[in-house]
Amino acid sequence: MDLLPDNRLEFAFPEIHPDAVLQIEFQRTLRVPDDGQHHHLPPGLGRFPLRGVDELDPERVPTHWLRRGGMVMPMWQAEACWLRFSSPAGYPFLLKVGAGKINAVTGAAWRNEPDFGNQDYVEVPSQPWLDGFKTDDGTVRQFVAMPLGCGYTVEEQITGEAWWGGVQLLAHPLKGQVWQRRMAEEQRRQAERERRMAEIQRQMAEWLRREEADFFSFCRLHLSETITRECRRPSGRGALAMGLAPGGSIRQEIERARERRSNWELSARARCFVHLANSEVWRGITGEAPPTVPPSAADYTRAGLPWFDWYAEQPMADPPSRPSVLRRVRSVCQLSRAKGETVLPENESFPPPRPVRLRRPNRAARLDGRR
Amino acid sequence: MVVERQDRIGRTLREARQERAKQDPRGFSLRAVAGRLGVSATYLSLVERGQERPTEAFLRRACTELGLDPETLLPLAGRLAADVAQSLIERPELVEAVRMLRAMPEPELRRAVRRIRDGEW
Known part of the structure; x- marks a missing residue:
C-alpha cells in the first residue's frame, strides 16, 4: 500500500499484473440530515488529507497506532465522509471495508477472509463508492465520525467495546491470467469504457467546479468546539481516536458480486488501517491545520447546489432470513436523543432536491466480468 | 565496537530509567526495577554501565518496563530476535x-x- 502525493491510497500488485492497481480516496462531504428520509448522494468536497503512520514522529503517535501501521486522517466530530474506489485500467478488485473492525456491508465482526456466501465485500470498479453502512436493500447509513468512548460508533453499538475505531480496508486482485484473457477478448471495448468512466467523473467535477465559489463562502461554521464540549470526554486510548457511527439514511445500492470465487487471487492481498484523528490530535501529530468544517446540508441545498443519484445494475439483496445486524444499530441522532445529549450541531430537514443522475459505463464496454 | 554498542544499550536503559525516576523515584530505583525484571541490582547496574551483554529475554522485559523499542536495542546487543x-x-x-x-x-x-x-x- 502506498500513499500518492494527492492523498489517494494505492494498492498495487505488480507481481500479479502491471494493471493490478487499486486507488482509494476518502472524500469530504455534507452530513445528510438524520430525519427519517432517504437522501440522495451528497457531493464530494475534495479528498481528506492522509499521512502514513510510519512517517510521523513516533513520540507524538500512540503506540497502538504505530503497531497497527497504515494511515492517519483528520475528521471533525460529526463530520461525514465517503469512499471512492477506482482502478486506472479498470482492473477488478475484491474490497472489504470495515469500521471499528465491523464489516460495513454486513455488520459482521471483521474477518480477513471474504465471505462469498453472504457477500461481505464490494467489487471494484463496478462499485465506484461507498457512503455508509449498508442497513437495508438500497440504503446506507452515512459514515459519520464520532469519538471512541461516547457509545455512538457502530463498533461500540455492536460489540460494546471502543477498541479499534478507524477504517479498515483489505483488497484482493483478480487473477492475472483471468485479466489477461479478458484483455485479449475485449481490448477494443476498453477505450470506450474508460471514456465513459471519465465522463462520470467529469460530470461530478464540472458541477463542483461551477459551484465551488458560492459553496465555500459558507464553509467556515466553526462548529467543532461546541460539539466537543457537549460530548462526554472519553477516557483512555479512545480519547485520541475516532470511529465511524451511522448517520442519516442515503439511497445507495451495493452491486451484487459477479466474479466467480475462483477468479480472485486470494494468495495476494493488501490491507490498510486508517486511523481517524480528531482535529486537535491531527494538529498535534502533523503540525498542520485540518480542513475546514463542511457547510450544513440544508445551507448547501438552499444554495441550489447539486445532489446525485446512482443505481446499481444488479443490487445486492440481503436474504430475508438473515437481516443484517446493521439494521438494528441506532443512528447518532436517535442515540443522542435517547441519551439526552446534543452531539449534532444541526439536523435541519429540507425539501428533497432534484438529483443529478450519474450514468454507468456502457454494459458492453466493461472488463469486470459482467454480462 | 562491541564495548561501544554495550555502552549505548546501557546508556539508553539508564537514561530511560532515570527519566521515569524523576516522576517516581522509588518505583524506578535501580533496585526496584531490577526486582521487577527478576534480576539482581548488580546485574542491572553492570548492564547499565555497558559491562554486561544482556540476553534477548532480559532486553525485551527491560524495554517493556521502560517503554523502549526492543527491536532497535537487540542488534546492539549482538542479538538477533x-x-x-x-x-x-x-x-x-x-x-x-x-x-x-x-x-x-x-x-x-x-x-x-x-x-x-x-x-x-
Missing part, C-alpha cells in the same frame, strides 16, 4: 533481501516497508 533468526533459517533468500535493502536510500526503504507492511490488527 528469535523469530527473525528462525525466518532466516527457513527462507535463506531473506538474507539476500536484507543485503539489497541495506543499500537503499532511506525514503525508498520507508516506502518499500510501507508497501509490504500489514500492521497488527
Whole structure:
C-alpha cells in the first residue's frame, strides 16, 4: 500500500499484473440530515488529507497506532465522509471495508477472509463508492465520525467495546491470467469504457467546479468546539481516536458480486488501517491545520447546489432470513436523543432536491466480468 | 565496537530509567526495577554501565518496563530476535533481501516497508 502525493491510497500488485492497481480516496462531504428520509448522494468536497503512520514522529503517535501501521486522517466530530474506489485500467478488485473492525456491508465482526456466501465485500470498479453502512436493500447509513468512548460508533453499538475505531480496508486482485484473457477478448471495448468512466467523473467535477465559489463562502461554521464540549470526554486510548457511527439514511445500492470465487487471487492481498484523528490530535501529530468544517446540508441545498443519484445494475439483496445486524444499530441522532445529549450541531430537514443522475459505463464496454 | 554498542544499550536503559525516576523515584530505583525484571541490582547496574551483554529475554522485559523499542536495542546487543533468526533459517533468500535493502536510500526503504507492511490488527 502506498500513499500518492494527492492523498489517494494505492494498492498495487505488480507481481500479479502491471494493471493490478487499486486507488482509494476518502472524500469530504455534507452530513445528510438524520430525519427519517432517504437522501440522495451528497457531493464530494475534495479528498481528506492522509499521512502514513510510519512517517510521523513516533513520540507524538500512540503506540497502538504505530503497531497497527497504515494511515492517519483528520475528521471533525460529526463530520461525514465517503469512499471512492477506482482502478486506472479498470482492473477488478475484491474490497472489504470495515469500521471499528465491523464489516460495513454486513455488520459482521471483521474477518480477513471474504465471505462469498453472504457477500461481505464490494467489487471494484463496478462499485465506484461507498457512503455508509449498508442497513437495508438500497440504503446506507452515512459514515459519520464520532469519538471512541461516547457509545455512538457502530463498533461500540455492536460489540460494546471502543477498541479499534478507524477504517479498515483489505483488497484482493483478480487473477492475472483471468485479466489477461479478458484483455485479449475485449481490448477494443476498453477505450470506450474508460471514456465513459471519465465522463462520470467529469460530470461530478464540472458541477463542483461551477459551484465551488458560492459553496465555500459558507464553509467556515466553526462548529467543532461546541460539539466537543457537549460530548462526554472519553477516557483512555479512545480519547485520541475516532470511529465511524451511522448517520442519516442515503439511497445507495451495493452491486451484487459477479466474479466467480475462483477468479480472485486470494494468495495476494493488501490491507490498510486508517486511523481517524480528531482535529486537535491531527494538529498535534502533523503540525498542520485540518480542513475546514463542511457547510450544513440544508445551507448547501438552499444554495441550489447539486445532489446525485446512482443505481446499481444488479443490487445486492440481503436474504430475508438473515437481516443484517446493521439494521438494528441506532443512528447518532436517535442515540443522542435517547441519551439526552446534543452531539449534532444541526439536523435541519429540507425539501428533497432534484438529483443529478450519474450514468454507468456502457454494459458492453466493461472488463469486470459482467454480462 | 562491541564495548561501544554495550555502552549505548546501557546508556539508553539508564537514561530511560532515570527519566521515569524523576516522576517516581522509588518505583524506578535501580533496585526496584531490577526486582521487577527478576534480576539482581548488580546485574542491572553492570548492564547499565555497558559491562554486561544482556540476553534477548532480559532486553525485551527491560524495554517493556521502560517503554523502549526492543527491536532497535537487540542488534546492539549482538542479538538477533528469535523469530527473525528462525525466518532466516527457513527462507535463506531473506538474507539476500536484507543485503539489497541495506543499500537503499532511506525514503525508498520507508516506502518499500510501507508497501509490504500489514500492521497488527
